[in-house]
Amino acid sequence: MERATKAKQSTNVFSDLGFNATEAENLRIRSAMMRALVAFIRKNELTQAGAAKVFGISQPRISNLMRGKIHLFSIDNLVVLLATAGLRVDLKIKKAA
16 A cells, blocks of 8 residues: 655654754754764773773763663763764754755
8 A cells, every 4th residue: 555645754863753953953963972982882892891991981871872871961971972082073054954
């Protein structure tokens, strides 16, 4: 059976989930930053305890990161963790679509 109409999807999954535009954008940015940190930890084959030492935070905090508990991480905190990992955050600002 074919669908008569197909819902238009945005480029932000959080918008698709019903978050307002402001919150969806914040979640999109934090999600990208968290994915980069998780990739760094995996690429360097760090245990959670090892990653905690590298970042100077607790192992349970690393567990929260690895489990994607986005609500526990601010953009500011994620920038600090990325810098500690030797990763640089670039910022581009453009008009919303």
